[in-house]
Amino acid sequence: MRDGLDLLVLGAHPDDAEVHVGGLLALAADRGLAAAILDLTAGDLGTRGTPETRRAEAQAAARILGVQRIILDFPDGRFAEDEAFRVRLMAEFRRLRPKVLILPAPDDRHPDHRRAHRLGREAAYYAGLRNYPCPGEPWRPEALAWVGGEQPGAPDLLVDVSAVWERRMAAFDAFGSQFEQDPSQPPTRIAHPAFRRGVLGRAMHWGSLRMCDWAEALWCERPVPPALLRLLAALERLD
């Protein structure tokens, strides 16, 4: 990837990106930006669905959003914050060259999400060190941001995603094995109707703060990195 990505969303599992920032990704695709999803695992520990069905659903969701998806096949639940996993992720960052990297929530209830946040953040930094032994040319994203956990505080940034909302939820619903109401399958937290309502409710609440129908939220370091402001301006065409 010679020119690099404008936006990369890192998830621990297929569907993490679509739970939080599907709208942002769909908007990026519509604006002609280079955007992709990088899943650390294929979700092979999931209660429902096989890695094969999850992989097929994940690629279908990415096609709906109009972005590229890469699945790294780290072992679900068992990837570690160690040198081997960090270097594999660094090599991917060096290959994809994202200007803006969106990470999982640092304080999410799922330990994989918290660990993926820390691993992604460290890999993004070290990928920029010229002498670090890792394949590829040095690259460090210009800006990091992250999604919220289930009980997030006030967001740092809100993006109006009303224009792509139906497509955003179609990508979410493409994960039938995870979110569908199917009584023949074991009950899970994310298949409960309350989980989907939570996704809708948060986007509606954030939309009410932006005076739009639907919004997605991001958190970031302060001061807000200029590359992140440039991305949001391009997404919302605020010129």
Ligand SMILES: [Zn+2]
């Ligand atoms: Zn997840």
